[in-house]
Amino acid sequence: MDSIKCIGLLTSGGDAPGMNAAIRAVTRAAIYKGLEVKGILRGYRGLIFDEIVPFQSNSVSNIIQQGGTILKTARCQEFQTVEGRQIAYEALKRENIDALVVIGGDGSLTGARIFAQEYNYPIVGLPGTIDNDLQGTDLTIGYDTALNTIMQAVDKIRDTASSHERLFFIEIMGRECGNLALNGAIASGAEAAIIPEISIQQDQLADLISNGFRKSKNSSLVLVTEGDITGGAMAMAERVKIEYPQYDVRVTILGHVQRGGSPTANDRILASRMGAAAIDALLDGQRNVMIGIQNDVIVYVPFSKAIKKNKPIQQDLVDTLKILSI
Numbered sequence: 001m002d003s004i005k006c007i008g009l010l011t012s013g014g015d016a017p018g019m020n021a022a023i024r025a026v027t028r029a030a031i032y033k034g035l036e037v038k039g040i041l042r043g044y045r046g047l048i049f050d051e052i053v054p055f056q057s058n059s060v061s062n063i064i065q066q067g068g069t070i071l072k073t074a075r076c077q078e079f080q081t082v083e084g085r086q087i088a089y090e091a092l093k094r095e096n097i098d099a100l101v102v103i104g105g106d107g108s109l110t111g112a113r114i115f116a117q118e119y120n121y122p123i124v125g126l127p128g129t130i131d132n133d134l135q136g137t138d139l140t141i142g143y144d145t146a147l148n149t150i151m152q153a154v155d156k157i158r159d160t161a162s163s164h165e166r167l168f169f170i171e172i173m174g175r176e177c178g179n180l181a182l183n184g185a186i187a188s189g190a191e192a193a194i195i196p197e198i199s200i201q202q203d204q205l206a207d208l209i210s211n212g213f214r215k216s217k218n219s220s221l222v223l224v225t226e227g228d229i230t231g232g233a234m235a236m237a238e239r240v241k242i243e244y245p246q247y248d249v250r251v252t253i254l255g256h257v258q259r260g261g262s263p264t265a266n267d268r269i270l271a272s273r274m275g276a277a278a279i280d281a282l283l284d285g286q287r288n289v290m291i292g293i294q295n296d297v298i299v300y301v302p303f304s305k306a307i308k309k310n311k312p313i314q315q316d317l318v319d320t321l322k323i324l325s326i
């Protein structure tokens with residue numbers, strides 16, 4: 001590919017607050033640099049089912065404050081097949097789209113990586129997911145907003161927990177990544193976080209109880225990652241009811257409330273920086289990388305590294321939570 005004149009832009013996988021700010025940034029930065037922009041609707045589906053619309057600067061007016069994604073999103077089965085990707089490639093050629101910007105999580109970037117390799121096609125990714133489970137970046141777009149939503153929800157649950165002197169297990173999104181639960185617990189002053197990164201090594205509930213976490217407190221809040229191998233908040237509560245019948249236990253599953261809402265200032269700024277950086281990267285000749293941020297500096301992370309499973313958890317956060325919950 002000689003030079004890039006037109007880019008296509010799509011959001012894929014689970015929506016995340018700040019995706020719209022990223023769409024705005026990519027579109028405006030591309031137009032500023034003299035490129036044409038086409039919006040692809042419903043993720044990779046839009047390439048297969050020909051839902052592609054021209055974008056101007058005003059196509060992205062008034063969206064920086066909105067949650068969700070104006071491009072819509074989907075988890076597309078067809079794109080996982082060789083035939084589906086061939087149809088997608090034909091659509092890109094027909095529409096004269098020279099490069100793609102893909103905003104999404106690990107599934108979306110895995111699709112981007114396969115496609116980019118198969119067709120030697122330039123793609124730059126932006127990490128759009130509340131889970132903060134992508135490697136090579138300190139933060140993902142949507143994570144800060146979700147964390148704030150979790151903190152506010154746990155603050156409210158605390159009122160009931162302390163009034164009734166109950167033990168609450170609160171289930172938090174994040175798939176197999178404990179970042180939301182761990183930092184959500186620190187931010188809301190919860191007693192503990194049950195996270196997959198630690199569950200594989202030790203029985204966190206047994207440790208908590210044997211360390212006497214209920215001895216000095218009448219109420220307790222424990223955040224549990226949904227994908228924890230122990231089975232999540234429900235399983236945890238069932239176990240406590242059998243093993244420690246003296247505790248009055250309740251479960252709250254926060255669910256998709258964590259994915260919605262207006263993005264925080266931090267997410268809007270992150271999305272704006274990353275969106276503009278995606279255009280610079282493409283014009284610079286960067287290919288098949290995700291835009292990341294490390295120590296507040298924009299970096300390029302190869303897709304192969306970004307999508308590696310098991311992002312390490314920061315031990316100092318685990319220690320801080322433990323120390324502060326005495």
Ligand code: F6P
Nearest residue numbers: 014105129130131173174175259
């Ligand atoms: O990846 C974002 C996320 O919200 C995960 O935390 C969660 O496991 C998953 O998406 C839920 O997906 P869906 O909205 O398709 O049920």
